[in-house]
Amino acid sequence: MKTSNLVDYESFGDGMPIVFLHGMALSKESNIFFFEPFLQFSNWQRIYLDLPGMGHSAPIDKANSDTVLDTLVKSIKEIIGNQKFVLYGHSYGGYMAQALAEIFSNQIIGLFLTAPVVTAHKSKRLLAKHQNIFIEPVKVDKNADYYNDFLSMNSRINQENWENIKN
Structure with a gap:
């Protein structure tokens, strides 16, 4: 609506x-x-x-x-x-x-x-430094242009999280 x-x-x-x-x-x-x-x-x-x-x-x-x-x-x-x-x-x-x-x-x-x-x-903001925790290697095939954005916005890096974002 x-x-x-x-x-x-x-x-x-x-x-x-x-x-x-x-x-x-x-x-x-x-x-x-x-x-x-x-x-x-x-x-x-x-x-x-x-x-x-x-x-x-x-x-x-x-x-x-x-x-x-x-x-x-x-x-x-x-x-x-x-x-x-x-x-x-x-x-x-x-x-x-x-x-x-x-x-x-x-x-x-x-x-x-x-x-x-x-x-x-x-x-004036105090923010923690962003860190990636690589759970497993990620196969980046489709939408590879968005992978750096994915890394900058996510902490837990694995194939499932990448699949959820790229689709």
């Missing part, structure tokens, strides 16, 4: 809504694959959004955190209305979730963040 401002989302189940926001360069599928196996029989409505310009959501003009936030506010208002809800954010989605928690402070009953961006200004 898409909102009027072309933010793509999927909704599962009934009950109190949880809105899920993924990290940068991911899509709603990353949250669906992780959370649905243990939430599918719950009493929660799960709403998985694709951030603007990612997944199946349309890009926005002059994309920056302010315009992404504005687009998310409009989309959540359209999907949720005045209902109370829980908000989940991962990485950049966690950064957005912190701002959304302030904006929707009268509606949000819980906030769950994993690896959230707290300070977005790159020069």
Whole structure:
């Protein structure tokens, strides 16, 4: 489904809504694959959004955190209305979730963040050095142009993880 401002989302189940926001360069599928196996029989409505310009959501003009936030506010208002809800954010989605928690402070009953961006200004961030753990050699045949990106974004390097990314 898409909102009027072309933010793509999927909704599962009934009950109190949880809105899920993924990290940068991911899509709603990353949250669906992780959370649905243990939430599918719950009493929660799960709403998985694709951030603007990612997944199946349309890009926005002059994309920056302010315009992404504005687009998310409009989309959540359209999907949720005045209902109370829980908000989940991962990485950049966690950064957005912190701002959304302030904006929707009268509606949000819980906030769950994993690896959230707290300070977005790159020069003020303290990040651990990225390390690859090579579990096994990887046969890189199809989509070889993406292998360096795969290495830069993943820690556990094996054939299965490469297959999941390249397809």
